[in-house]
Amino acid sequence: MAEEKTxxxxxxIKTNKSSSMFKPKVLLxxxxxxxxxxxxxxxxxxxxxxxxxxxxxxxTNDESNVNKNEQTKQESPGKEGERDLSKNAAGLIYSLDxxxxxxxxxxxxxxxxxxxxxxxETEESKKMLEEKQVIVKDAVISVLSGKNVNQxxxxxxxxxxxxxxxxxxxxxxxxxxxxxxxxxKFIIQ
Numbered sequence: 244m245a246e247e248k249t250x251x252x253x254x255x256i257k258t259n260k261s262s263s264m265f266k267p268k269v270l271l272x273x274x275x276x277x278x279x280x281x282x283x284x285x286x287x288x289x290x291x292x293x294x295x296x297x298x299x300x301x302x303t304n305d306e307s308n309v310n311k312n313e314q315t316k317q318e319s320p321g322k323e324g325e326r327d328l329s330k331n332a333a334g335l336i337y338s339l340d341x342x343x344x345x346x347x348x349x350x351x352x353x354x355x356x357x358x359x360x361x362x363x364e365t366e367e368s369k370k371m372l373e374e375k376q377v378i379v380k381d382a383v384i385s386v387l388s389g390k391n392v393n394q395x396x397x398x399x400x401x402x403x404x405x406x407x408x409x410x411x412x413x414x415x416x417x418x419x420x421x422x423x424x425x426x427x428k429f430i431i432q
Contacts, residue, residue, distance in 0.1 A: 334422060336360045337372045339380055341428070344387045346395055353392055358428035359383055359408070361421050368420045375416060382411040395431055 337360070344355045361379070363369050372379055386408050387395070394400050405424040412421050 334362050334364045335366065335369045336362055336425070337369050337379075338427070339376075339383060342380065342384060342387070344384055346387075346431070347389055347391045349392060354432050355387060355395055356428060356430040356432070357383075357387060357426060360425035360427055361412075362423040362425065363419070363421055365420070371416070371419060372421075378415055379412065382415050383408055386411050392431060401426065401429070 339359045339361070342355075342357050342359065344357065345351050346353055346355055361372060363372065386404065390400075390404065395404075405426075408424050409421060412419055
């Protein structure tokens with residue numbers, strides 16, 4: 244009986260040692276499988292779920308816009324011509340994306356990131372702005388870089404900023420017929 248107990252104990256010790264030892268096969272197979280799963284989840288989330296989410300969000304916005312239009316039709320049925328004009332008031336938009344400017348008196352320590360949209364009525368005006376893109380960017384950058392951080396940070400000052408950009412564009416490009424300026428991105432850091 245004593246011999247059987249001593250034989251059993253070394254076998255248990257051997258099995259415990261082998262189960263607690265590091266197995267490189269698990270690491271070599273498990274880690275790549277885990278990484279592939281992470282990549283698959285990322286692409287599923289990015290492509291399928293987010294696109295369906297954005298579609299449902301845009302459908303919700305479209306439905307709310309339709310409801311608003313129906314309400315305005317019921318409230319003022321005689322003003323259909325005015326509503327059509329306001330719908331087309333923006334016209335065509337020529338956009339200048341991601342203009343980075345150092346505001347005045349910051350010594351390069353602050354930045355303004357702005358995306359600007361220029362509203363024009365005709366396709367010809369838009370083509371002219373595209374052809375003279377350098378002049379347009381220079382006019383916008385000159386106005387923005389001439390303002391300090393307090394002026395740029397003020398929400399009420401942005402309307403003044405828009406009129407200054409319009410004046411600068413009409414001086415530098417007399418043939419341009421820019422109706423309005425829109426800021427789609429305006430970040431100060």
